[in-house]
Amino acid sequence: xxxxxxxxxxxxxxxxxxxAAFVWTMRASQYDDPEGGGARIxxxxxxxxxxxxxx
Amino acid sequence: xxxxxPACIAADGIGEESLARGGDSVQLHLPDIHCAACISQVEExxxxxxxxxxxxxxxxxxxxxxxxxxLSAPALVAALAAAGHRAQELDQSLLAGQGSEMRDLLMRxxxxxxxxxxxxxxxxxxxxxxxxxxxxxxxxxxxxITVPAIAFSGRPFFASALGALxxxxxxxxxxxxxxxxxAAGVSVAGALTGSDEHHWFDAALALTFFLLIGxxxxxxxxxxxxxxxxxxxxxxxxxxxxxxxxGREVVKAERLTAGDLIELKPGxxxxxxxxxxxxxxxxxxxxxxxxxxxxxxxxxxxxxAGEVNLSGLLTVRVARAGRDTALSRLTDLVATAEAxxxxxxxxxxxxxxxYAPLVHILSAAAFVYWLxxxxxxxxxxxxxxxxxxxxxxxxxxxxVPAVSTVATGRLFRRGLLVKSQxxxxxxxxxxxxxxxxxxxxxxxxxxxxxxPDRAALALAAGLAAASRHPYSRAIRAAxxxxxxxxxxxxxxxxxxxxxxxxxxxxRRVRLGHPGWLGCDGEGVxxxxxxxxxxxxAFEEELRPEAPALIAALKARGLDVALLSGDGPGAVAAAxxxxxxxxxxxxxxxxxxxxxxxxRGAEGRRVLMVGDGLNDSAALAGAHASLAPASGLExxxxxxxxxxxxxxxxxxxxxxxxxKRSLGRMRQNILISVGYNLIAVPVALAGLASPFLAALAxxxxxxxxxxxxxxxxx
Numbered sequence: 001x002x003x004x005x006x007x008x009x010x011x012x013x014x015x016x017x018x019x020a021a022f023v024w025t026m027r028a029s030q031y032d033d034p035e036g037g038g039a040r041i042x043x044x045x046x047x048x049x050x051x052x053x054x055x
Numbered sequence: 056x057x058x059x060x061p062a063c064i065a066a067d068g069i070g071e072e073s074l075a076r077g078g079d080s081v082q083l084h085l086p087d088i089h090c091a092a093c094i095s096q097v098e099e100x101x102x103x104x105x106x107x108x109x110x111x112x113x114x115x116x117x118x119x120x121x122x123x124x125x126l127s128a129p130a131l132v133a134a135l136a137a138a139g140h141r142a143q144e145l146d147q148s149l150l151a152g153q154g155s156e157m158r159d160l161l162m163r164x165x166x167x168x169x170x171x172x173x174x175x176x177x178x179x180x181x182x183x184x185x186x187x188x189x190x191x192x193x194x195x196x197x198x199x200i201t202v203p204a205i206a207f208s209g210r211p212f213f214a215s216a217l218g219a220l221x222x223x224x225x226x227x228x229x230x231x232x233x234x235x236x237x238a239a240g241v242s243v244a245g246a247l248t249g250s251d252e253h254h255w256f257d258a259a260l261a262l263t264f265f266l267l268i269g270x271x272x273x274x275x276x277x278x279x280x281x282x283x284x285x286x287x288x289x290x291x292x293x294x295x296x297x298x299x300x301x302g303r304e305v306v307k308a309e310r311l312t313a314g315d316l317i318e319l320k321p322g323x324x325x326x327x328x329x330x331x332x333x334x335x336x337x338x339x340x341x342x343x344x345x346x347x348x349x350x351x352x353x354x355x356x357x358x359x360a361g362e363v364n365l366s367g368l369l370t371v372r373v374a375r376a377g378r379d380t381a382l383s384r385l386t387d388l389v390a391t392a393e394a395x396x397x398x399x400x401x402x403x404x405x406x407x408x409x410y411a412p413l414v415h416i417l418s419a420a421a422f423v424y425w426l427x428x429x430x431x432x433x434x435x436x437x438x439x440x441x442x443x444x445x446x447x448x449x450x451x452x453x454x455v456p457a458v459s460t461v462a463t464g465r466l467f468r469r470g471l472l473v474k475s476q477x478x479x480x481x482x483x484x485x486x487x488x489x490x491x492x493x494x495x496x497x498x499x500x501x502x503x504x505x506x507p508d509r510a511a512l513a514l515a516a517g518l519a520a521a522s523r524h525p526y527s528r529a530i531r532a533a534x535x536x537x538x539x540x541x542x543x544x545x546x547x548x549x550x551x552x553x554x555x556x557x558x559x560x561x562r563r564v565r566l567g568h569p570g571w572l573g574c575d576g577e578g579v580x581x582x583x584x585x586x587x588x589x590x591x592a593f594e595e596e597l598r599p600e601a602p603a604l605i606a607a608l609k610a611r612g613l614d615v616a617l618l619s620g621d622g623p624g625a626v627a628a629a630x631x632x633x634x635x636x637x638x639x640x641x642x643x644x645x646x647x648x649x650x651x652x653x654r655g656a657e658g659r660r661v662l663m664v665g666d667g668l669n670d671s672a673a674l675a676g677a678h679a680s681l682a683p684a685s686g687l688e689x690x691x692x693x694x695x696x697x698x699x700x701x702x703x704x705x706x707x708x709x710x711x712x713x714k715r716s717l718g719r720m721r722q723n724i725l726i727s728v729g730y731n732l733i734a735v736p737v738a739l740a741g742l743a744s745p746f747l748a749a750l751a752x753x754x755x756x757x758x759x760x761x762x763x764x765x766x767x768x
Contacts, residue, residue, distance in 0.1 A: 004189075008196060012173055019169040026162060036114030039091040046095070 080122045081131060082145040086699060088117055093140070100138035104131055118145070157274050163208040164267040170204030171260040175749070178257040182746050194246035197256040201239055208263050209235050211270060227407040227452070230414040231266060234443035235259050241436055253437050258444045258748045265756045269452035272460045295326040298370065311376035319364045319371060321523050327376035328359050335552030336367035337524055341493040341667060346621050348577075349525060351552040351568065361668050366524050367551020401477040402720050403455035410451065418442040421739050434741075441743040445734045450727030450755040455720050457763035462716040470700025471709055478695035480720070481679040482713035484660050488608055488706075489651065489673070491665030492619035492629055495683060496601045496703075501525045501593040503533035511589040513542040515581045518555045518566040521547035526579050527555070527566075529593055559584065595629060600704040605633050607707045614659075618647050620669050647673035664706065666690050681706065723759045730755040 025031070040046040088097060094112045101110035101121055108123040119142070121131060128144040135142040177193045185193060209232070216232035219225060238255035245252050295308050298316040308326035311317065316332065319325065325338075337349040340362050349365055352358060358371060418439045425435035463473045473479065490496050507515075516534035519527035520541060534541060544564065547557035554567015562584030565572060569580040572588060581589040608615050616637040619626045623640035630638035639650065651673050654661050663670065663677035666686025674680040674693040682694035683703070691697050698705060734751045737743050 004192075011176060012196075012200070015169050015173045019165060022165045022169075023162065026158060026165070031158075031161065033113040033115045036094065036112060039094055039114055043091040043095055046091075 079126070080120055081126050081128050083119045083121065083128070083131060083135070084143045084145050085112070085117050085119055085135070085140060086143075087141050088112065088114060096138050097135060097140055100134050100140070101131060104134045107131075157271070160211070160267065160271050160274055163211065164264065164271055166204055167208035167260060167264040167267055170200050170208075171257065171264045173200055174257045174260055178254075178745065178749075181254070182744075191246065191249045194242070194254055194256070197254070198243045198246045201256045201260060202243060205235060205239050205259060205263060208267060212263075212266065225411050225415075227411055230411055230443065231262070231447055233415075234440070234447045235262055237436075238262075238440050238444055241440060250433070252433055253441075253745050255440055255444065255745050255748075258745050258752070261749055261752050262444060262447055262449060265449040265752065266447075266452050268756075269449075269456050272453070272456035275460055296320075308376070311373050313373055313375060315373040315376070317371050317373060319369045321364055321366050321368070323364050325358050325360050325362050325364065325371070327371075327373045328357070328379075329371040329373045329375075331356050331358060332370045332372045334367050334369040335550075336369050337365040337552060339363040339365055339525070341499060341621075346493070348625075353552060366522060366549060369551075401455065401480050402717070402724065403451075406451060406454075406724050410446075414443065414446045417446060417735065417739070425741065438738065438741045438743075441738040441741075441748060442735065444748050445738045445743060445751060446731055447752075449752050450730065450759040451724065453756055453759050453763075454723035454727055457760055458716050458719045458723065461763055462712050466696075466709060466712055469705050469708055470698060470702060471705055472697045472699055473695070474697060475695040478679060479713045479716045481660075481695065482662065482710060483717035485613070485662040485679055485710070487614040487616065487654065487659050487661045489616045489618050489654075489661050489663050489677070490635075491663075491667060491670045491673075492617055492621055492626060493595070494666040494686065495664055495670075496617070496633060497595040497597055497629065499525075499685075500596045501529040502596040503529050504592050504594045507591060508589060509537075509539055510542075511581055511583065511587075512537070513539050514544070514559060514564060514583055515566050515579075515589070515591065516541035517544040517559070518547060518557055518564060518581070521555045521557070522549050526591070526593060529596075530566075530579070530591065554579070595625065597629070597632060598703050600702055602633055604704050604706060605635060607704075609634070611707075611710070618642050618650060618665075618673070620644075620667075642669075644669045644672050648676050651676050662710075681709070719763060723762055726758055726762065727755055 030037075085093075085097060088094065094114060097112050097119055098110050101107055101119060104126075106123045106125045107121055110119060110121045112119045132142045132144065174197045177197050181190050181193055212228045212232050212235065215226065216228040219229060238259040241252075242254040242256050242259070244250075245254055295306055295311055296303050296318045297306050297311065298318055303318060311327050315327075317326065317329070321336070331352050331354050333354055335351070335353050337351050338358060339349050340346050340359075352369070357374075358369075360376075421442045422435045422439035425438045426432060429435065459473075459476070459479055462479055466473055475481075493499055512530070512534050515530050516539065519530040521527075531541070542559065544557035544559045547555055549555050550567065550571075553571040554565060556563060556565045556567075558564070564584045565582040566579060569576045569578065569590070572580045572582050574580060574588060576590065578590060578592045581591065583589070605615055614637070615635050616639070617626060617630050617633070617635045618639050619629075620642050621640060626638050626640035630636075639646075642650070647670060651661055651663060655676075655678070660678040663673045663680045664682070665674055665680075666683050667690060670682075671690055671693055674682060674690055679696075680694045681696045681698060682690040683698045683701075684691065685701075686694075696709065730751060734743070734747075737747070
């Protein structure tokens with residue numbers, strides 16, 4: 001059962017990594033405009049600056 | 056502008072928050088955008104406007120936020136209009152604070168989800184046979200994950216439950232909070248002492264997670280409704296041009312006081328009640344009383360807030376402004392009507408009200424019974440927790456929000472904004488529809504009737520080009536549709552309140568009120584300068600989809616009525632053209648509200664469709680209400696549903712969707728009650744294990760969600 005000493009931290013760590021990724025997407029406003037994100041990917045003009053800072 | 060130096064000009068606007076802008080941002084509402092090309096067109100058009108530093112379109116919210124220095128919203132709107140996009144400025148103060156609550160809930164859901172999955176993995180190990188020290192280790196790890204996760208994620212429930220208890224009430228969050236706290240607390244105690252009793256870590260977390268999903272859906276619906284209301288309120292920020300000794304200044308309508316002199320251009324809506332000081336014009340009173348024909352005004356005549364100036368420049372001495380205007384006095388009427396409706400409680404409320412006490416009684420009874428039976432406090436507590444966890448309404452919490460999220464999303468794509476939480480349920484119950492006439496079933500525009508002489512129509516169209524009067528527009532439209540080119544005239548000038556005069560082939564020609572040309576009657580007369588008077592008659596233009604809609608409503612077995620403030624003749628004519636049997640003319644706002652109250656007393660449930668101020672009390676008092684986006688702010692604010700697209704035919708779809716949604720909600724509630732009917736006896740018998748609880752909770756939540764998103768045929 002000593003393998004648990006490794007496996008449990010790994011499992012919880014992976015879960016925490018997922019949670020951290022979720023928090024990051026949230027902070028980066030990725031849920032604010034889901035439709036817009038889907039539309040922008042179709043247009044070459046947004047390729048260089050998907051954030052819209054085109055000036 | 057009398058200021059001489061640039062600094063004074065800049066200082067002129069200080070104090071007018073909405074007009075003077077430094078380096079800040081403007082939010083624009085873009086109702087028509089729908090694709091990637093629209094996004095880039097809008098962003099490029101905005102970027103070309105001087106002063107704009109950054110423009111970003113949000114396609115989901117149909118909004119653009121523009122940042123930069125010295126921005127002027129009208130200039131941005133004009134730039135977008137040139138690029139072919141409709142836009143309106145949004146009042147930022149109304150939008151403040153939106154979105155942060157949703158983010159907060161999503162974060163809590165994410166944390167609960169993470170914790171639930173990890174604890175579930177550990178629980179599976181325990182269920183499949185881990186024992187002794189291993190089991191206790193797993194329980195301790197679960198406790199370490201669960202306690203902080205629940206403290207963070209369960210906050211909305213605990214806060215709401217405490218609030219309810221403080222006011223001596225019970226709400227759905229009370230049993231939820233007790234179940235979560237009790238399950239987690241007993242399990243932590245068990246893990247620390249190493250007892251063999253059931254551990255409920257996963258159940259406490261799964262409960263939090265599923266209920267938070269329901270909360271998120273609910274919040275999304277609320278946010279859509281509130282954002283719709285804010286957008287609609289922002290459509291017209293009422294402003295006025297005040298004439299002072301120093302010149303003219305633009306102020307917010309609410310800052311006007313009695314005695315101010317204001318100027319109104321053709322097309323402006325009166326911001327306050329008052330008396331015409333100088334100028335002549337025609338005014339459109341339809342918003343206040345439903346009359347379709349414009350009325351002439353001259354110096355000394357009274358005008359009221361909400362009316363629209365049509366043809367001439369007017370200066371008006373303000374008599375009453377702000378809360379004292381005739382428009383605001385309607386609000387008393389509206390408040391009474393609204394108070395009656397707020398008593399409506401939705402399916403979810405009614406189910407929860409019956410459910411919450413039942414849950415408490417059942418689990419308390421289980422505790423007492425098992426304590427008496429076995430004399431073992433831990434065992435009794437275990438059964439009580441099982442009952443609480445299993446009866447806790449995960450599925451019930453999802454039953455209604457999941458359906459209304461799906462339905463409102465579908466309706467939004469059809470051009471209908473559902474503003475009220477219980478609107479769908481109320482719409483599903485209606486058995487009669489009452490329409491306002493002017494602006495709702497008719498476009499508010501006039502249409503030329505009969506077949507006038509072609510030469511006369513050509514001359515009239517030439518003259519009409521100089522005027523914005525609705526009849527002039529009707530004459531031009533009639534000439535256009537008959538393929539008649541307007542005859543060129545010289546020196547066309549509009550004589551406000553009377554008509555247009557010009558010169559054609561050296562003669563003085565006139566088009567205007569029959570009285571001005573020396574004859575009497577209605578409509579418009581044309582003097583061609585050679586002594587011939589041609590008369591033009593008009594009728595109201597019906598919305599093209601209106602007759603089909605009325606027929607469709609009647610085919611569903613709904614009673615249709617027409618309630619209008621217009622004269623009985625015009626109302627009867629419109630009713631006949633639309634095939635409506637029951638038509639009432641010359642109704643005051645009070646009459647309309649009373650008519651609806653009388654139907655309500657008969658047990659009828661009426662959907663009111665109207666756009667004007669004179670409909671506002673009726674909209675607030677009806678069982679359900681709908682207003683077109685072209686209507687006045689007051690009407691849009693009070694209506695449950697706002698028709699954003701221009702297609703009135705969507706009303707028929709709306710009723711279909713509402714009916715099906717209510718059916719779905721009832722199915723969902725039955726499903727969750729059904730699960731409980733099976734699970735509760737098992738729990739009461741002391742046979743429910745945490746594993747069974749987790750299974751029942753997940754399956755019932757999943758069934759309900761799938762049933763909600765199942766395609767509606």
